Amino acid sequence: MPSPVTLTLDEAGAFARAALIAANTSAENAESVARALVAAEADGQAGHGLSRVSSYAAQSKSGKVDGHAVPDFSRPAPALLRVDAGLGFAYPAFDLVIDALPGIVAETGIGLAAIRHSHHFGQAGAHCEKLAEKGLVAFVFGNAPKAIAPWGGRKPLFGTNPIAFAAPLSEGRAPLVIDLAVSRVARGRILSAQKAGLPIPEGWALDVEGNPTTDADAGMAGTMIPIGEAKGAALALMVEVMAAALVGASLAFEASSLFTGEGAAPNLGQTVIAIDPGMSSAGAYGERMETLVAAIEAEDGVRLPGSRRLEARARAAREGLTIPAAVHAEIAALAGEDWRDA
Amino acid sequence: MPSPVTLTLDEAGAFARAALIAANTSAENAESVARALVAAEADGQAGHGLSRVSSYAAQSKSGKVDGHAVPDFSRPAPALLRVDAGLGFAYPAFDLVIDALPGIVAETGIGLAAIRHSHHFGQAGAHCEKLAEKGLVAFVFGNAPKAIAPWGGRKPLFGTNPIAFAAPLSEGRAPLVIDLAVSRVARGRILSAQKAGLPIPEGWALDVEGNPTTDADAGMAGTMIPIGEAKGAALALMVEVMAAALVGASLAFEASSLFTGEGAAPNLGQTVIAIDPGMSSAGAYGERMETLVAAIEAEDGVRLPGSRRLEARARAAREGLTIPAAVHAEIAALAGEDWRDA
Numbered sequence: 001m002p003s004p005v006t007l008t009l010d011e012a013g014a015f016a017r018a019a020l021i022a023a024n025t026s027a028e029n030a031e032s033v034a035r036a037l038v039a040a041e042a043d044g045q046a047g048h049g050l051s052r053v054s055s056y057a058a059q060s061k062s063g064k065v066d067g068h069a070v071p072d073f074s075r076p077a078p079a080l081l082r083v084d085a086g087l088g089f090a091y092p093a094f095d096l097v098i099d100a101l102p103g104i105v106a107e108t109g110i111g112l113a114a115i116r117h118s119h120h121f122g123q124a125g126a127h128c129e130k131l132a133e134k135g136l137v138a139f140v141f142g143n144a145p146k147a148i149a150p151w152g153g154r155k156p157l158f159g160t161n162p163i164a165f166a167a168p169l170s171e172g173r174a175p176l177v178i179d180l181a182v183s184r185v186a187r188g189r190i191l192s193a194q195k196a197g198l199p200i201p202e203g204w205a206l207d208v209e210g211n212p213t214t215d216a217d218a219g220m221a222g223t224m225i226p227i228g229e230a231k232g233a234a235l236a237l238m239v240e241v242m243a244a245a246l247v248g249a250s251l252a253f254e255a256s257s258l259f260t261g262e263g264a265a266p267n268l269g270q271t272v273i274a275i276d277p278g279m280s281s282a283g284a285y286g287e288r289m290e291t292l293v294a295a296i297e298a299e300d301g302v303r304l305p306g307s308r309r310l311e312a313r314a315r316a317a318r319e320g321l322t323i324p325a326a327v328h329a330e331i332a333a334l335a336g337e338d339w340r341d342a
Numbered sequence: 343m344p345s346p347v348t349l350t351l352d353e354a355g356a357f358a359r360a361a362l363i364a365a366n367t368s369a370e371n372a373e374s375v376a377r378a379l380v381a382a383e384a385d386g387q388a389g390h391g392l393s394r395v396s397s398y399a400a401q402s403k404s405g406k407v408d409g410h411a412v413p414d415f416s417r418p419a420p421a422l423l424r425v426d427a428g429l430g431f432a433y434p435a436f437d438l439v440i441d442a443l444p445g446i447v448a449e450t451g452i453g454l455a456a457i458r459h460s461h462h463f464g465q466a467g468a469h470c471e472k473l474a475e476k477g478l479v480a481f482v483f484g485n486a487p488k489a490i491a492p493w494g495g496r497k498p499l500f501g502t503n504p505i506a507f508a509a510p511l512s513e514g515r516a517p518l519v520i521d522l523a524v525s526r527v528a529r530g531r532i533l534s535a536q537k538a539g540l541p542i543p544e545g546w547a548l549d550v551e552g553n554p555t556t557d558a559d560a561g562m563a564g565t566m567i568p569i570g571e572a573k574g575a576a577l578a579l580m581v582e583v584m585a586a587a588l589v590g591a592s593l594a595f596e597a598s599s600l601f602t603g604e605g606a607a608p609n610l611g612q613t614v615i616a617i618d619p620g621m622s623s624a625g626a627y628g629e630r631m632e633t634l635v636a637a638i639e640a641e642d643g644v645r646l647p648g649s650r651r652l653e654a655r656a657r658a659a660r661e662g663l664t665i666p667a668a669v670h671a672e673i674a675a676l677a678g679e680d681w682r683d684a
Binding site: 157 | 497580
C-alpha cells in the first residue's frame with residue numbers, strides 16, 4: 001500500500017488550489033476554497049478537508065458548481081445582509097460575510113447574513129471562529145443533504161445539520177468554538193465503515209424500516225440517529241428552518257449530492273448571526289466569560305470544547321499535514337506535475 | 343388523599359393572581375406572572391405551572407424577588423434592547439420584549455433583547471411562540487441554577503439550559519415551537535422521584551463522583567446527564583454564554599435557588615433574538631415552510647414537535663385545569679377565602 005504523504009500547510013494550499021484551477025475554478029475562488037479545506041484538514045476535520053478536492057473539482061468541471069461565481073450581496077434592512085453565492089462554492093460567500101458583517105454589527109449591535117445559491121460549507125465552526133476573532137459572538141446554521149428522519153418517521157428529511165457557535169475569550173486565547181452535528185456520529189464514519197466493509201456499532205443508524213442496524217450499507221440507506229432522540233431531530237428541524245426557509249434555499253431533501261458532478265446545483269443555504277457582546281452586556285461580557293472559563297478549567301482534566309481541534313492545528317503548523325496516498329493521488333491527477341510552480 | 347381540583351383557566355388565573363398579590367406583588371406583575379403560569383399548566387408543563395405559585399410567593403414576601411419591580415429598557419444600538427427586569431419576576435420583562443422587539447425588527451430585520459436582573463422564565467417556548475405569532479422567527483436562551491457538568495467533569499456548572507425556538511407557519515396554524523432542555527430528562531423528574539422515594543432509571547443522572555446512579559438523592563446531589571454526551575454539555579455552555587455572559591447576569595453556578603425565599607436574588611439573564619423571515623428570504627419563507635411541513639406530515643404518524651402541547655392546551659381550554667390537591671391548598675392558603683371576589 002502506498003505511504004501517506006506529508007505536505008506543509010503552504011504546499012497543501014498550493015496543491016489544492018492548482019487542482020481546482022485545473023478543474024475550471026477561478027484563481028480567487030480556488031484560493032478561498034483551498035484555504036478552507038487546508039484549515040479543516042489541519043483542525044483534524046478530514047471529512048471537510050482535502051478529501052473534498054476531487055469531488056469539488058468534479059462539480060466545477062461539470063458546471064454543477066460555478067467555479068467562476070462572484071458572490072454578490074444586498075442589504076435589505078440595516079442589520080441584514082442577503083448574499084448570493086451564485087451557485088458557486090460556499091467559501092467565497094463566507095469570506096464576504098466575515099468581511100462585511102462586523103461593520104454592520106458595529107452599527108446595529110446584531111446582524112444576520114442569509115446566504116443562498118450556496119454549496120457545502122465545510123467546517124461550520126471555522127466561520128464562526130473568524131467572527132469571534134473580530135470580537136463577535138456568532139452562530140452559523142447550514143443544512144446538508146438528507147440523513148435524519150423527523151422523530152417517529154423512517155424517511156430522512158433533514159441533514160445532519162450542525163449547530164456552530166463561537167465566542168471571544170480573553171486577549172491571547174483562541175475563541176471558544178462549539179461545532180456539532182445533531183446526529184450521534186458524523187455520517188462520514190458510516191461511509192468509512194461502508195467503504196471498509198466493516199459493521200457499525202448499534203446506536204449510530206437505523207435501516208429504511210426504522211430499525212437499529214449494525215450494517216453500514218443499511219445505515220447509509222436508512223437514517224442517522226439524532227442526539228437525545230426526539231430532541232436532536234427537533235434541533236435538525238430548527239437548523240433546516242434557519243438555513244433553508246429563512247434564506248429561501250433548498251431543503252435537505254431537495255438538495256443534490258455534494259459529492260458527485262451529476263445533477264443540478266445543490267442550492268443550499270446558510271445563515272450567520274453575529275452579535276457585539278460588549279454592547280449587549282454594557283461591557284460586562286469579558287469578566288463574565290473569564291469567570292465562566294476559569295470555573296470550567298478549575299476541575300482537573302476538564303477542557304473547553306474545541307481544545308483537541310486547537311492542538312491538531314498547532315501540530316499541523318509544526319509538522320505539516322499527512323494525507324492518505326489515495327487522496328494525494330486524486331489531487332495530483334488534477335493538479336498535474338507542475339503545481340509547485342503554479 | 344384529597345382529590346385534585348379543577349378550575350377554569352380564568353379561575354386559575356384569578357386564583358394565582360390573588361395569591362401573588364397577597365404576597366407583596368403588584369397587581370400588574372401578578373397578572374403577568376399568573377398568565378404565564380396558567381399557560382404553562384395548560385400546555386402540560388406543570389413544572390413551570392401553578393406548582394410555582396407558593397415558591398414565587400415566598401420569594402416576593404421575603405424580598406428576594408421585587409414583586410413591585412417595573413422593567414425598564416434602553417436601546418444602545420438600533421437592533422439591541424437592553425432590559426432591566428429590576429430583580430423582579432421575569433414575565434413582565436418578557437411582556438415588554440414581546441411588545442417592543444417586533445417594532446425594532448421591522449426597522450432592522452433582526453433584533454436582540456438582553457434581559458438582566460431576571461428570574462425564572464418558565465416555559466421558554468411560550469415567549470418565542472408569542473413572537474412567532476407576530477410573524478417572527480425567534481430564539482430564547484436562558485440559564486438556570488447549576489445541574490450539568492462540563493464534559494469530563496463531576497461538578498455541576500451549567501443549568502439544564504433550554505434551547506427554545508419558534509417559527510411562524512401558514513395562516514391559521516399555531517407556530518412551530520421547539521423547546522428542549524439539554525439534559526436527557528427534566529430535573530423535575532428526578533425531584534419527583536426523590537419526593538416519592540423512588541429510584542430513577544440509569545442514564546438520567548450521575549452521582550457526585552461522576553458515576554451513573556439510580557438513586558434519586560444521589561442524582562439530585564450530582565449532575566444531570568446531557569443529551570449526546572459531550573454535545574449536550576457543549577450546548578449547555580453555549581446557552582450559558584448567550585443567557586449570562588452576553589447580558590451581564592449570574593452564571594448558573596452563581597445563581598441562588600428559584601424555589602426558596604432565602605438568599606440573594608438569582609439575577610439570571612435571558613436573551614431573545616427575533617428575525618423577520620420575509621425580509622431575510624426576500625419573500626420565500628412561507629412557501630419554504632409549507633414545503634418542509636408538508637414533507638414532515640406526509641409520513642403516517644409523524645407530527646411536528648410541540649403537537650402534544652397544543653393538544654393539552656386545547657383540552658385545558660375545554661375542560662379547565664386539574665391541579666393536585668396539595669398545589670391547590672398551597673395557593674388557597676395564600677389567596678384567602680375571598681379570591682373569587684378580588
